[in-house]
Amino acid sequence: MKVTAYERSVQGTGASRRLRNSGKTPGIIYGGTDLPQAVELDHNALFHALKKEAFHSSILDIEIGGKVTQALLRDFQMHPFKPLVLHIDFQRIDATHKVHVKVPLHFKGEDTCPAVKTGGGVINHITNEIEIECLPASLPEFIEVDLSAMVVGQTLHAKDLTLGAGVALSLHVEHENPAIVVARMPAVSGGDVPTGAPEAPAAPTATKLKDKEGKE
Structure with a gap:
């Protein structure tokens, strides 16, 4: 799968907030022999990509300024209640390493x-x-x-x-x-009574007990 990202030069909490307000998502690409690289991605495209199963387990071709880096999705953070991707992490891969x-x-x-x-x-x-x-x-x-x-x-x-x-x-x-x-086998509720099971005799009512005592 192909992902388009852009180099992110300004970092920090305030910069990330402004980035999100402009419809972008901050991220980072790390691993391999290169230094970690801060990137930004289009939020809507990323949000829809995260809904695809393959995006989570496939090798991604991340294009940054015309250069393609192969990486795996490693982590992402969502807003607690908004449909908003706050941050995303990718890890570079090496064709010779598992x-x-x-x-x-x-x-x-x-x-x-x-x-x-x-x-x-x-x-x-x-x-x-x-x-x-x-x-x-x-x-x-x-x-x-x-x-x-x-x-x-x-x-x-x-x-x-x-x-x-x-x-x-x-x-x-x-x-x-x-x-x-x-x-x-499916669990059986403890309150269910098997079909054909004998019913327990009803307890005598207070009236019946009184009548019985009166006859004695």
Whole structure:
């Protein structure tokens, strides 16, 4: 994806506020052998780009003054309640060095798997992204997760994922092997009474007790 940015010469809180008031977003590009570079981007274009899944996990071509720098989105700050991007961070990449990045998981086969179709179960999604490491050229936009064979009681872990060539789980993910999805039976409310269950006998009322005592 291509991003257009402009060099930002004036920095500071006041300068950033004026920049935002003019429809721009301050940012920074860091990493690699070059010094960190302060930049500014068109806010509306950036706001819409952040809504795209690929913008968060793809290598971005950032053009600054005719020069293109490849980078990854690393962080951004939003206003607490306004649709306003306050600041954004990018990290430069090197084609010869591996990157560590979280990529989204795309699930398929959930509605037709045995757990749901014949087992009456539900699929519980524990996470929708996973951290991987790979060379920039091997970075996938997403990882597809096939759930079509899942049965009730089965748990799919990180090591069960099928990764592309040259792609591996990050070391801590490999070590922890967290659960991705679980096929389970839906929870039953404690107040529900199974069909056909005998009803508890009603407690005698005060009137009935009085009548009974009067007859004795």
